[in-house]
Amino acid sequence: MVEIDGMRLVQTRAILNYIAAKHDLYGKNLKERALIDMYVEGTTDLMGTIRVHHKSPPKEKENNLSLIIERATKRYFPVYEKVLKDNGQHFLLGSQLTWADVQLTETILMAEEKEPTILSQFPLLQAFKARICDVPTIKKFLQPGSQRKPPPDEKFVATANRVFNRK
Structure with a gap:
């Protein structure tokens, strides 16, 4: 839950949409918002x-990592690389920073935590x-000791599984 502007908002997407719109990161019109939503849904997938x-049993981790790499490099990143090329290479909507750009960056960072060379075939995404x-503000957020949480380690996963009664 987030308390903002006299409201209590729940649900991640509602919170992110509100904050993005409030700070001019959610497009100028309905068409741009639809594109932003489409890009965000892809990164969410x-x-x-x-x-x-993160939650996989140790013996399944290698197969899951292969799946992440395959989906990222064959399905998702080629699409975003093309979008950047088609829209002038700066941001997903051309010259306008949106929350889809921030979401894509977080997705890239998460993927690189799993496979550091995952962007090797995507020069436009590397520059992006x-x-x-x-x-x-993003640079500050990504500094060591910031609020960005590191990827879950085995101890964290074991604790979460115990708390939620998972085996």
Whole structure:
């Protein structure tokens, strides 16, 4: 839950949409918002695959990692690489930073935590990531000791499984 502007908002997507709109990161019109939503949904799908890897039993981790790499490099990243090329290579909507750019950057960072060379075939995404990570507020957020949480380690996963009564 987030308390903002006299409201209590729940549900991640509602919170993110509100904050993005409030800070001019959610497009200028309905068409741009639809594109932003489409890009965000794609990154959300890939993030879900990555999150499953954290929860996988040790003997399934290698297969899940292969699945992440395959989906990222064959299905998702080629699409975003093309979008950047088609829209002038700066941001997903051309020259306008949106929350889809921030979400894509977080997805890239998560994927790189699993496989550091995952962007090797995607020069536009590499430049994109560098550009987004250099935005002063994002750069500050990504510094060691910031609020960005590191990927779950085995101890964290074991504790979560115990708390939620999973085996």
